[in-house]
Amino acid sequence: MTLEQQFTEHVGKMRAYQEALSLLYWDLRTGAPKKGVDLRSETIGTLSSELFALSTSDSFGELLSSLEAEKDGMDVVLRRSVEEARKEYDLSKKIPPEEYREFIVLQSKAESVWEDAKAASDFSMFEPYLEKLVSTTKKMIGYWGEKNGSAYNTLLDQYEPGMTTEILDEVFGALRGRIIALVQKIADSEQKPETGFLFGHFPKEAQRDFSFQVLEQLGYDFEAGRLDETVHPFMTTINRHDIRVTTKYDEKDFRTAVFGTIHECGHALYEQNLSEKLSGLPVETGSSMGIHESQSLFFENFVGRNDKFWSSNFGLLKEYAAGQFEGVDVADYWRAINESKPSLIRIEADELTYALHIMIRYELEKGLFNGDIAVKDLPQLWNDKYEEYLGVRPSNDAEGVLQDVHWAGASFGYFPSYALGYMYAAQFKNAMLKDLPNYDELLEAGNVAPIREWLTEKVHQHGAVKKPLEILQDATGEGLNAEHLAGYLEEKYSKIYQLN
Amino acid sequence: MTLEQQFTEHVGKMRAYQEALSLLYWDLRTGAPKKGVDLRSETIGTLSSELFALSTSDSFGELLSSLEAEKDGMDVVLRRSVEEARKEYDLSKKIPPEEYREFIVLQSKAESVWEDAKAASDFSMFEPYLEKLVSTTKKMIGYWGEKNGSAYNTLLDQYEPGMTTEILDEVFGALRGRIIALVQKIADSEQKPETGFLFGHFPKEAQRDFSFQVLEQLGYDFEAGRLDETVHPFMTTINRHDIRVTTKYDEKDFRTAVFGTIHECGHALYEQNLSEKLSGLPVETGSSMGIHESQSLFFENFVGRNDKFWSSNFGLLKEYAAGQFEGVDVADYWRAINESKPSLIRIEADELTYALHIMIRYELEKGLFNGDIAVKDLPQLWNDKYEEYLGVRPSNDAEGVLQDVHWAGASFGYFPSYALGYMYAAQFKNAMLKDLPNYDELLEAGNVAPIREWLTEKVHQHGAVKKPLEILQDATGEGLNAEHLAGYLEEKYSKIYQLN
Incomplete structure (x- = not known):
């Protein structure tokens, strides 16, 4: 077998474990059923641990080194695949396997406890798990070594x-000022929508x-996916041709x-439209969380x-x-x-105030990891910040600190990607208008295909072969620029609320 | 770690793989989604192969030998667990790992092809897969060595x-005669039900x-299971506390x-009522396919x-x-x-003719493996036998040779268990009447619990600690005896059709 074949076989095996794990979570x-959750957590722990062993094996490390020695002659897809695998390898290799396994089991149990705690609106049920999630993540950072000067x-x-x-x-500082100014003007406006x-x-x-109809219209392929109901909506890749979404119904x-x-x-749509050339390789995924979020927010x-x-x-609705209408x-x-x-709930927030929800989480996470904030103080701090930035105060934990699943899965550092994605999306929209000046007419005609195809050409197909800023x-021909988002929001909301 | 702890850990790991595989199949x-099936088959192949490696590892073989040396001091649950693990070990150890993997991938693909072939009612689509399934199974028998004188x-x-x-x-010979005699009398009876x-x-x-209501009433625990819809109904154990059933709706x-x-x-109910003492061990399963079927047929x-x-x-219905009623x-x-x-379809057959459907499959399988029958001749032979035993002839493959999923999963030799289960069930019913002479009154009062509890005490709780005949x-105080089933059928159908 050539080195490339060995690599493909090894990452193919890792992919199989990933498919099983994604399905076990989904x-x-x-x-x-509820009673099976404890054993399910054990199962997830065992398979994650096996996947971890595969992704950190000495033989895989040697294979990566051999491939790296030949990287000048490689095509870009393979070269970037090796780079991504190396990044994951180095990241994982530093964690002792048994600690990794316990961490995964902890996350799985914590997600289940979080669901119950949210249902009971009782942060104290979830608190010991969150304490442990934060302290374990800090320990992991110790193993990885600090990057860019802080945990x-x-x-x-x-x-x-x-x-x-x-x-x-x-x-965020610049954006916050302009959003809060707009929020203030809107509060003062007399032209409020009914x-x-x-x-x-x-x-x-x-x-x-109706959701099925809309998915169909946007170009979601139901032969390569399905729609289900969950407490917290998500998208998950089971395998390359099985990309599932979930939603939540509030009557x-x-x-x-x-x-x-x-x-x-x-x-x-991002995952369904990755190039077939990336098939089975580590680059067969989104470029970053922020770029992924740019796609969901673009469509939303x-x-x-x-x-x-x-x-x-509207007629269909x-x-x-x-x-009703x-x-x-x-x-x-x-x-x-x-x-x-x-408002109180991030996933129900409007376009304008959404970024403020993110900034609150960002500031709390930063404090948790830089030592300024203790887990037990989160509900109080959460509520205080909502009052300060948004002028609303949660009356219980379910509509406050317990609303998001992310921390239960130890996804600390993830939230900022939502706001970055928002900025990226506004930049894509701005660039797209040069190629598709008839953007609004396309939507009016119910013809989303050219818009989706533009995104596929510029974003989707490349997977992680290109890095986010690339x-x-x-x-778009430029780097990160919050101006497009700020300008878009000012224009849109001035129109809706007839602001001066 | 003690030997017992090592054993528990190893079989616990195997259980985790089994849970993932059961869910991937479910x-x-x-x-x-359809387009994900090919990759799913690969995933199942990879994980089955890993499970196979775990169950046949040299270190596990040595552990089993060490445990066997100490078996006199063991409690019966551990001793039987080691015996079962040894049986599986010896069975698997003889198959080369790569061939095993290919066999599993073949089964997974064949099941998918079978579904399409059945929908198209076209045996020729499935035929090459069945050829390969039979020849591969024969090859496996070569590895295992013949038992009891024939393949x-x-x-x-x-x-x-x-x-x-x-x-x-x-x-079957004895039973067939009595059933065919009854079928004849019924055909001649003038007292047919509307x-x-x-x-x-x-x-x-x-x-x-209504199905949910009935499951609830029979004592199925929905916190440890769920009901879904499939082409072919089945029960599957995801884990000890997650026992799922499926059904099919014909409007x-x-x-x-x-x-x-x-x-x-x-x-x-069998799987949900296994003793907690068997937790995580190889005996945490039914005693045999026939005993398992005795429980489903008992309830049915x-x-x-x-x-x-x-x-x-009837009021609820x-x-x-x-x-309608x-x-x-x-x-x-x-x-x-x-x-x-x-009639033509086994799973829709009545109690009386059901065993004839089994006998036909049994005779065809026996011929396939003892060399008297070729795969390509199955549709014709199937139809001929239906005409001979039941007096009806399928008009297409979907209602003939393609109706059951079993062969697509290489489950050759499984069908006879259905008829054995039927005989066991009749024997259990006969014995139960001594302890619960008010059996009919219990059902009339909607009180199934004492009946289920009798079966839990005598059958369910023991899992595979006891062997079928034990x-x-x-x-029941006796061995295999077809008389109870034959007598029951004669009494019941004489009443329904007012036979002499």
Whole structure:
């Protein structure tokens, strides 16, 4: 066997474990029976541990070294695959296998406890698990070695290469000022949209049927995926041709399902449209969390909250909504779904205030890892920050600190990617308009294909062959720039609220 | 670590792989997207191969030998666990790992092809796969070495220890004569039940809701399981506390779902009621395929087709059936669901003719493995035998040779267990009546618990600690005896058809 064949075989085996693990998690969230959860956690721990052993074996390390010696003659897909495998290898190799296994079991149990704690709205149930998740993650950072000067920067770099608190403090600082100014103007505006008609009773089955229609329309391939219901919506890759999405149905607010589904669809379209050339290799994945999020947010906001998208789809929605929108004009509907109002729940937040939710989490995480904040103080600090930035205060843990699953999975450093993705998305939109000046007309005609194809050409197909800033530069001709997002928000909300 | 701890750890790891594999299969049958099937097959192949390596490792072999040297001091659960592990070890050790892996991949692909072939009613699509499945199984028998004098006996022994074609030819021969005589009398009887009211339109959702009610009533634990829909119903153990069942809904014949669900529930009750003492060990499973089938058939026939069970449940069925049974008397309903009529589909066969379906498959398998029958001749032979034994002839492959999934999974030698299970079940029923002479009154009162508890005490709890004939002997005081089944059928059908 050539070195390349050996490599392909080894990463193929790792992929098989990853498929099993993804399915074990998916099943746990979509309806696995309660009593089986403890054994399921053990199973996940065992298989993760085996995968860990495969990805850190000495023989794989030697194979990588041999391949690296030949990298000048390699095509870019293989070369980048070897680089990604090396990065993961070095990251994993430093953790003792038994500690890794315990960490995975802890995460799996913590997710289950988090669900119960959220249902009971009781942070104290989840607190000991979160304590342990933070302390174990700190221990891992000790093994990895600090990157870019702080514990938290080490975590940031894993999701978005090169990202630091210094950069984020600056970008978020600038953005925060402009968003808060807008939020203030909106609060003072007398031109508020009517929204009462949004909250009729919209039966779950009808919401599900409409969600299927929208997914179909956006180009989601149901022969290579499926839609299910979970407490917290997500997209997961089971295998290259099995990319699943989930959503959540709130019968009193259909927006949760509709925009949640479109959001996850954006993630799924990325994975469904990776180039076949990447098949089975480590680069057969998104370029970074931020770029991934740029795709979900692009579809959620620049497609799903666009007025022309609804010119084309409001009639369909009406059919499923059984009278709820009778007599409602599409322009009023569009203003209503774009209402901006400081609120408590991130995934239900509007486009404008969304980034503030992220900044709060970012500041808390930074404090947890740089030693300024203790786990037990989180509920109080969380609530205080919501009051400070958004002017609203959670009345219980379920609508406060327990709302997101991320910390239960030890995904610290992940949240900032949401805001970065938002900035990337605004930059893509701006660049796309040069190639597709008829963007709005396409949406009005219900023809999403050219938009999706632009994203496939510039983003999706490349997987992790290109790094985030390379994708951004090649697609837009510039680097990270918060101006596009800020300008877009100012223009859109000035129109909706008739601001001066 | 003590030897026992090492053993527990090793089989615990094997269990984790088994859980992943069971879920990968379950998902494949309950709704995995079509385009992901090829990669899924690869994944199943890889993990099966890893499990195979674990179960045949030299170090595990040495551990088993060390444990066997100490077996006099062991408690029975550990001793039987070591015996079962040894049996599997010796069986697997003889197959070259790469061939094993290919065999598993073949089965997985064949199941998918079988589904398509059945949908297209085209045996020729499936034929090359079946050829390969038979020839590969023969090769495996070559590795294992023949047992009890023939290739097919080797397979029988794996499902039901000690079973041979000699025994089956005799028992089936006796039973066949009595069943065919009854079938003849019934054909000549003028007292046939009215059945027209069985075939109204019974919506799928209502059937599903009724199925949930019945499962609940029989004592199925939904916190340790779930019910889904598949082409071919089955029960699967994901883990000790996650025992799933599936069923199939035919809107023109609700019996498919109701009796299918009750059947799979019988399997599930066995697994849900294994003693906690067997936790994580190789004996935490049914004693044999025949004993397992005795539990599903017990519930399907001796509970589900009992007149008093319907005295208690016909009202509930009427509620879900929306008018279908209006004006129908429960006695007429009971006669109708017990109509005996030679038919084409095994899983829809009545109690009386069911065993004839098994005998046909048994004879064909025996011929395939003893060299008398070629795969290509199966459709013709299948149809001929149906005409000979049952007087009906399939008009296409879907209702003929393609109806069962078993061969696609290389489960040759499995079918006879269904008929054995039937005989065991009749023997259990006979013995149970001594302890629960009020059996019919219990069912009439909707109180299934004492019946289930009797089976748990005598059968379920022991798992594979006791061997099949030991369970039978301890529970009934006798060995295998077809008389109880034959007598039961004669009495029941004489009543329904008023035979002399």
